[in-house]
Amino acid sequence: MKINDVILRTVVKSVVFIVLTLGIYLFFAGHNAPGGGFIGGLVLASAVVLMYLAYDIETVQKTMPFDFKKVAAFGVLLATGTAIGSVLFDVPFLSHTDAYYTLPLLGKTHLTTVTIFEAGVALTVVGVVVTIILSISEEGEEQ
Amino acid sequence: MIIKLAVLLPFLAAALIPLVHKFIKREQIGWFVLAVPILLFVLISSYIPHTANGKTYMHTLEWIPSLSINFTTYLDGLSMIFGLLITGVGSLVILYSNFYLSAKESLHHFYCYLLLFMGAMLGVVFSDNLLVLYTFWELTSVSSFLLIAFWHHRKASRAGARKAMVITVSGGVAMLVGFLMLYAMTNTFSIRELIAQVDVIQQHELFIPALLCVLLGAFTKSAQFPFHIWLPDAMEAPTPVSAYLHSATMVKAGIYLVARMTPIFVGVPTWFWLVTSIGLLTLIWGSFNAVRQNDLKALLAYSTISQLGLIMSLLGIGSLAFAFEFSDALTPVFALAGFTALFHLVNHSTFKGALFMMVGIVDHEVGTRDLRRLGGLLPFMPLTFSIALIGAFSMAGLPPFNGFLSKEMFFTAVTHLDSFNVFSLGSAVVWIPVVAWVASVFTFVYSMILIFKTFFGNYHPERLDKEPHEAPFGMLVSPFILCALVVLIFFFPNVLGHYILQPALASVYPSFPLEDITPHISPWHGFNTELFMTLGVIAVGIILYKTKRYWSYVYTFLQPRHSFNALYEWVITTTENNSQRVTNQYMNGYLVHYFTYIYIIFVGIIGSYFVLSGAFTFDPSKDSKVETFELMLVCLVACAAVALLFAKSRLSSVLINGLIGYCVGFFFIIFRAPDLALTQLVVESVTTALFLLSFKYLPHIKPEVASMATKWRNAIISVAVGSLVTLIGLTVVNYDKFEPISTYFEDSYELAGGKNIVNAILGDFRAFDTMLEVVVLFIAGLGVYTLIKLRNRKEAADIENK
Structure with a gap:
């Protein structure tokens, strides 16, 4: 399927960055405001899908050389890993902790282990959504 | 740690x-x-x-x-x-x-x-x-x-x-x-705590069912009769x-469980009778069947079954020690059985491991393990022969190998049952030693078959695929280490007894003084009953081995169609056929039918529950005022839903469906649920893209041909579902049967360190659900991927069914 849609491509070029930024913002905002790992992941995934719609698979694969199956697997490992990790600190499975730290550039920052867990969720969502959409659309091209 | x-x-x-x-x-x-x-x-x-x-x-x-x-x-x-x-x-x-x-x-x-x-x-x-x-x-x-x-x-x-x-x-x-x-x-x-509460458990009415269930787990795992049939096939x-797995460790998990649970379940006749009799039955059945095998590994598999039965029965006899108060004279007699069980467990792992490795070597270097093709291998594989000799003699219970010691102690345990009459043992005092002795004779016979049929007799090079030769050094190291253990344990059994077996005995018999119940193992007891029993085993065993072809016709009475294998096959095939028939009746591939089932059950169960529990209560005064734009959105959703029914192409129906989804998203915004709204909108966009992708490959939508009755039935179901959901929505506002749990989550900042309650619930309060959902999502993604990507490998199926 060859489409030559100049307008779509031009728009996508700039919009993708906005969507990606929004996704990352939503991910971090989720702690105290609307957002979170699942939504952040979905937004990121939709950005990727948008790119696939505007360009063909090979081009996007070249700019983002990830294997999204591995991204999803890594996400699952991260989520379960945080859960198991808490056991090593002698607290029940899946306990979370949080604290305030002063970091360079960011100043006083609230860091929690939930963020790692949510990152796992986000990566899984991105990986799975993109994997499913890619496998369906690639299959169609082979036929 | x-x-x-x-x-x-x-x-x-x-x-x-x-x-x-x-x-x-x-x-x-x-x-x-x-x-x-x-x-x-x-x-x-x-x-x-x-x-x-x-x-x-x-x-x-x-x-x-x-x-x-x-x-x-x-x-x-x-x-x-x-x-x-x-x-x-x-x-x-x-x-x-x-x-x-x-x-x-x-x-x-x-x-x-x-x-x-x-x-x-x-x-x-x-x-x-x-x-x-x-x-x-x-x-x-x-x-x-x-x-x-x-x-x-x-x-x-x-x-x-x-x-x-x-x-x-x-x-x-x-x-x-x-x-x-x-x-x-x-x-x-x-x-630990269960053992501390033995009294509570033994008084409880669930005691016997729990005992049976736990034993079932142990018996299946340890391949006890009649569940032994999986072990030969596992070869x-x-x-x-x-x-x-199938001789040294996994099959011993059942033994472990029985030994571990002994302090909890002992003292009742059920435990003793079940463990002992199933163990003895397995012992004799396994050894009897091992004799007729032609495959070396199958022979070893049946021999493993029978040895596991031996250990099991010893644990059963050992549990008698709990049946009465501790006494210096009697407790050690029964504790000896428990000790022997542990001792034989170790011995069996050593000699059986060596024998399996020996068979592996024969298979590897000769190319077959069929006894009808083997024979006369001694000149070619002298080292392998010595492994076989040590292992098989130990299995047969001959000195100077560790199997002799544990077999002697086994005889001691079964012949001393008459010294104290518990659980109305009665005639069992007589037949338990007889069964043990007969099983030992068969054990002796198949051990001899293992050695003599493989390494002696006539050498038939025309029946072998390969030129036989000795195994490489590396393959011989492991079995020789085990053989060395077999001999060492015979000469120094009490080292093992003191450091390993005695502390284990303490776990099986926690309440008894350990020093008094630990027996001293000695290779020579003088001329006692046990030794004469062993001599009898050797004499009768040699006669039976020599005359095997005259009596082996007894095995023809065991028809394959009456075996437990046939029963297993029958159970599996009937279950498969029946479930397939039942499934085919309702899984007919029409999505409409599936939705009908789901909705009828939904209306039936949920609806009748609400009606029966009198939960439908309406109090319009509590409802807030409906704004005009809300009404407009409702009308839009309703119009879109009706329009969906008349959509002529898949594309338009997907778009209309998306419209409904976005409208619902707006409702979430109006009712101040930004998290839900965000999720709804993004999910809607992604699924619409997904639908468009997959619909590209589907044929054009065809107008459905359905009878008037079907249409009416479907319409009634749809209306019923719609109205039920609406009614539930209206009722929930007034529902007061349960305490609301929302107050708990309002402290999310103190409890979870996050101000967004929704995410605090997702990531912390109910994080276990989220974690499993992530896993499920991943598995679903992998499922889609494999279904689509790997289905082209069908042609590889030809070599599958060799």
């Missing part, structure tokens, strides 16, 4: 193999893997001096404390024996398989499964929590399934793997039920696996 790491290390190593196997040469993986069990063996054996002094180690990591599931490891004498067996035999087996398996096999899978098994097995023996034990227990079944089906291009391997899985897992589920009953009685999953696995 160290023990906990010991359990987890094999899992960690198994997880690392797929990551690193590309960077190391294939034939070298085994050597890296070998480091794991050796390290663990050294680690565990470093505790021997401490456990020999009666010390135990316990360490708890809270896992799900609210369900009293904790990962508690417990190291005592009993788990020490098994830990040493698992890691010790494990090291030897991995060393052996480095030479046995060729580098062309998918070795990274093999060692991954093997490590998985090792970790699971260590988990079983070191867990104090019953549910954790159960998890590891089933994991051993799963890894055994993977290992039996390692050569999965062979049909027999797959069938054997499935059989083993079906039987052991169903037993495992029964065991889980038993554990849950124990929990219902005592409110704890900890074996399709590579020989190192048979040596490890």
Whole structure:
């Protein structure tokens, strides 16, 4: 399927960055405001899908050389890993902790282990959504 | 804590193999893997001096404390024996398989499964929590399934793997039920605490059902009659696996469980009779059937079954020690049986491991293990012959090998039953020794078959595929180490007895003074009953072996169609056929039908529950005022929904569906649920894209041909569902049957450190759900991927059914 849609491509070029930024913002905002790992992941995934719609698979694969199956697997490992990790600190499975730290550039920052867990969720969502959409659309091209 | 790491290390190593196997040469993986069990063996054996002094180690990591599931490891004498067996035999087996398996096999899978098994097995023996034990227990079944089906291009391997899985897992589920009953009685999953509450348990009405369920799990795992049928079929696995899982470790998990549970269940006749009689039945049936096998591995499989039965029956007799108060004269007599069970457990692992490795060598170097083709191999393989000789003589119970000692003690245990009359033993005093003796005769016969049919007799080069020759040095190392143990244990049995068996005895008989019940093992008792029994075994055994072709027609009475295998096949095929018939009746491929089932059940159950419990209450005064724009949105949704029915193409229906979704998203915004709105809008966009992608490959939509009656039926169902959902929505506002839980979550900042309650619930309060959802999502994604990508490999199916 060859489409030559100049307008779509031009728009996508700039919009993708906005969507990606929004996704990352939503991910971090989720702690105290609307957002979170699942939504952040979905937004990121939709950005990727948008790119696939505007360009063909090979081009996007070249700019983002990830294997999204591995991204999803890594996400699952991260989520379960945080859960198991808490056991090593002698607290029940899946306990979370949080604290305030002063970091360079960011100043006083609230860091929690939930963020790692949510990152796992986000990566899984991105990986799975993109994997499913890619496998369906690639299959169609082979036929 | 160290023990906990010991359990987890094999899992960690198994997880690392797929990551690193590309960077190391294939034939070298085994050597890296070998480091794991050796390290663990050294680690565990470093505790021997401490456990020999009666010390135990316990360490708890809270896992799900609210369900009293904790990962508690417990190291005592009993788990020490098994830990040493698992890691010790494990090291030897991995060393052996480095030479046995060729580098062309998918070795990274093999060692991954093997490590998985090792970790699971260590988990079983070191867990104090019953549910954790159960998890590891089933994991051993799963890894055994993977290992039996390692050569999965062979049909027999797959069938054997499935059989083993079906039987052991169903037993495992029964065991889980038993554990849950124990929990219902005592409110704890900890074996330590259960032992402390024996009185409560034994008074409880669930006691006998729990006992039966737990025994079912142990019997299926340890291949006891009539569940033994999976073990011969499991011999399709590579020989190192048979040596490890199906003779030395996994099948002994049932023995472990019985020994571990002895302090909880003893003192009742049911336990004694079941364990003893099933054990004896397995003993004699296994040895009787071993004699007629032509395949060396099948012979060893039946021999393993019978030896497991022997250990089981000894544990049963040993449980008699609890039937009465401690006395100096009587308790040691029965405790001797328990001691012998543990002793024979170790002995069996040594000689049977060596024998399996010997058979593996024969198979590997000669190309067959069929007794009808073998014979006269002695000049070609003298070293292998010496392994066979030591192993088989030990199995037959001849000196100077360790099997002689435990067999003598077994005879002692069964002949001293008459010294105290409990549980109305009655005539059992007579027939138990007789059964034991007859089984020993058959054991002697098949041990002789193993040696003489393989290494003596006429050599038939025309029946062999390969020129026989001695095995490489590396393959001989492991069996020779085991053979050395066989001999060493005979000469120094009390070293083993003092350091390993005595502390284990303390776990089986916690309430008795240990020094008094530990017997002293001596190879020479003088001319007593046991020795005469052994001499009788040898004499009758030799006669039976010499005259085998005159009496072997008795086996023709055992028709295959009356066997338990036939019963198993019948159960499996009828279940498959019936469930397929039932499934085909309602799974007819029409989505409309599936929705009809779902909706009818929904309306039926939910609707009638609301009506019957009188939950439908309406109080319009509580409802807030409906704004005009809300009404407009409702109208839009309704119009879109109706329009959906008349859509002519898939594209337009997807778009209309998307419209409805976005409208719902707007509702979320109006009612101030920004998280929901965000999710709804993004999900709607992604699914619309997904629909568009997949619809491209579907044919054009066709107008549905349906009778008027069907249409009316569907319409009624739809309207009923719609109105029910609306009514429930209206009712929920006034529902006051339960306490609202929202107040708990309002403290999310203090409890979870986040101000967004929704995410605090998702990521912290209910994080367990989220974690499993993530896993499910991932599995679903993998499912889609494999269904689409891998379906083109169908042509490979031809070689599948060799």
